[in-house]
Amino acid sequence: MTFVKEIKIDYQAAIFDMDGLLLDTERVCQQAFRDACYSLSLPFLEDIYLGIIGRNAQGIEAVLTAGYGNKIAYDILREAWMDRYHPIVNHQAIPVKKGVVELLQWLKEKNIPMAVATSTPRDLAITKLKLSGILPYFEKLSTGCEVQYGKPHPEIFLLAAKRLQVSPEQCLAFEDSNNGVSAAVAANMQVYQIPDLVVPCARTVALGHRIVESLDIVHQQLVRHTSITKGNKY
Incomplete structure (x- = not known):
């Protein structure tokens, strides 16, 4: 509409x-996050993920930490996520x-x-x-x-x-x-x-x-x- x-x-x-x-890029980033969650035996919470779009690093951490609660150690999740995302966006158009x-x-x-x-x-x-x-x-x-x-x-x-x-x-x-x-x-x-x-x-x-x-x-x-x-x- x-x-x-x-x-x-x-x-x-x-x-x-x-x-x-x-x-x-958003679909690339989302898939990298989804794969990172699965690698850590975490659920992919789409509604929580969509809430980070447009935010900077501090905002992303705040939203994901609040959304996932004690299910995650954020630093570990972010590392697994970026390990999948950066090789794509740093080297591919x-x-x-x-x-x-x-x-x-x-x-x-x-x-x-x-x-x-x-x-x-x-x-x-x-x-x-x-x-x-x-x-x-x-x-x-x-x-x-x-x-x-x-x-x-x-x-x-x-x-x-x-x-x-x-x-x-x-x-x-x-x-x-x-x-x-x-x-x-x-x-x-x-x-x-x-x-x-x-x-x-x-x-x-x-x-x-x-x-x-x-x-x-x-x-x-x-x-x-x-x-x-x-x-x-x-």
Whole structure:
């Protein structure tokens, strides 16, 4: 289902989440977690797992520790998980999601500065983007290891806007997760949600942002309704 506000869209910059939005990594990460659980004779609790999507390392630990309780030693689970995940994402190009390259190219042609705001640590984020061939589109990155508070707190989006030298209100933000959308809305950005593994919950839908199926739909809407403004920089 698509929820769209048919209004003129005014912006100076675009800020993108990475995993599940630009890159089809969430299923890889979920399968690695599932395999790690089974290797440790733990249940795979899908509802708990979906609650970590969009969060940084500290947030992930908090959610999993609370969800699994005394069933896990988190450090052991994380090691088993990353032992399965990192060999893939550090060495293989993860496919980009539908419409990504076309949208990035169009924004580049319009001279719109772009940044990535991802909960992934900086070095790994750069590796993923480089292997997938889309790193050159982005002028700046803000990453989970660079902020005190992870998504759903707005800090990571505010940092990205600051690095682009554009006021948050004049930034388009693109997210897949409910945690990420909450962060971008709290930063007062103009938000598109393109759901991946997580279906927007009622509380997220009530935030009033745009929800569409893919970034190629975003591209079509921006071509029709865009109004690129100047000024209002930091």
